[in-house]
Amino acid sequence: MLNLLKQHFGFDQFRPLQEEIIRCVLSQKDAFVLMPTGGGKSLCFQLPALALPGVTLVISPLISLMKDQVDTLKANGIPAEFINSTLTRVEIDNIQMKALRGAIKILYVAPERIIMPEFQAFLEQVAVSLIAIDESHCISEWGHDFRPEYRNLHLLKNFFPEVPVLALTATATRRVREDIISQLSLEKAQVFLSSFNRPNLSYAVLPKKDSYRELITILREHEKGSAIIYCFSRKDTENLTERLCEDGFKALAYHAGLENEERKINQEKFIRDEVQIIVATIAFGMGIDKPDIRLVIHYHVPKSVEITTRKLDAPGATAFPVNVFFSMPTAMQSSSNIL
Numbered sequence: 001m002l003n004l005l006k007q008h009f010g011f012d013q014f015r016p017l018q019e020e021i022i023r024c025v026l027s028q029k030d031a032f033v034l035m036p037t038g039g040g041k042s043l044c045f046q047l048p049a050l051a052l053p054g055v056t057l058v059i060s061p062l063i064s065l066m067k068d069q070v071d072t073l074k075a076n077g078i079p080a081e082f083i084n085s086t087l088t089r090v091e092i093d094n095i096q097m098k099a100l101r102g103a104i105k106i107l108y109v110a111p112e113r114i115i116m117p118e119f120q121a122f123l124e125q126v127a128v129s130l131i132a133i134d135e136s137h138c139i140s141e142w143g144h145d146f147r148p149e150y151r152n153l154h155l156l157k158n159f160f161p162e163v164p165v166l167a168l169t170a171t172a173t174r175r176v177r178e179d180i181i182s183q184l185s186l187e188k189a190q191v192f193l194s195s196f197n198r199p200n201l202s203y204a205v206l207p208k209k210d211s212y213r214e215l216i217t218i219l220r221e222h223e224k225g226s227a228i229i230y231c232f233s234r235k236d237t238e239n240l241t242e243r244l245c246e247d248g249f250k251a252l253a254y255h256a257g258l259e260n261e262e263r264k265i266n267q268e269k270f271i272r273d274e275v276q277i278i279v280a281t282i283a284f285g286m287g288i289d290k291p292d293i294r295l296v297i298h299y300h301v302p303k304s305v306e307i308t309t310r311k312l313d314a315p316g317a318t319a320f321p322v323n324v325f326f327s328m329p330t331a332m333q334s335s336s337n338i339l
Contacts, residue, residue: 008050008078029164065134068267082108138150165189
């Protein structure tokens with residue numbers, strides 16, 4: 001395993017729990033993994049995929065996450081593809097043919113595709129050796145990112161009763177954890193819980209008073225790194241992006257209202273450092289691997305701090321990413337401005 005780790009991922013040793021998790025799935029056992037963002041969850045299914053025959057099927061909820069990970073895998077010499085709504089029918093057919101020929105080791109798919117009859121017909125023919133369900137908290141109604149389509153993933157156990165299932169998440173209370181295991185029928189799964197001590201993250205809460213001027217000040221203090229600014233609505237992201245560009249910043253918007261191609265281009269420009277700032281709705285950033293992100297700003301207060309802590313903690317980060325929350329002034333009257 002160390003040879004595969006070094007050859008394809010460039011590491012000389014595993015991070016805590018990674019080797020134990022990998023050995024578990026290689027022994028054909030189900031596993032549940034709770035590990036903070038940046039702890040190396042993806043490696044826990046990407047490396048076994050290279051050691052196992054056939055295809056590793058990865059269920060992922062976000063188009064941006066799929067593309068980011070597949071691009072990275074290909075750059076590391078690992079044959080990987082994704083299937084989601086951004087592809088044409090011809091492109092999907094070509095990818096499925098490659099999988100059937102054994103030319104793909106890791107295939108990312110959106111959860112809603114599992115119930116499509118044509119995709120189920122494809123699954124009946126392909127040799128699946130491992131199933132990884134990323135962001136598995138989405139299956140729980142008590143989780144902050146509940147996705148109804150995730151409830152269909154129990155079907156995978158029916159399709160592949162002998163194939164190990166690996167459920168992964170960076171955030172789950174005990175109640176959510178138990179719900180994930182129950183919904184996916186992983187009652188005999190080995191459970192791996194990692195420490196949530198994350199000394200490379202810091203948090204600050206600021207009064208929402210003249211917040212745009214404060215935002216400009218913060219961005220200029222961190223101008224050497226990349227930044228993500230979260231807003232509640234699509235309109236807010238567009239308006240804030242326009243103001244930032246008028247003030248000389250390189251910024252782009254990212255939200256579900258944009259055309260697929262525009263979202264793809266904006267994400268790639270951010271990853272390639274052609275723009276410094278992405279202004280986005282909360283869906284952006286789940287699993288984005290960008291080592292120079294130094295600033296995450298919640299221009300509107302998120303529903304919970306838990307939502308923010310799973311977003312960004314890139315494994316290659318060399319400085320301390322800062323999470324900034326703009327709160328209503330009344331919320332700050334009797335509390336410190338630093339979390």
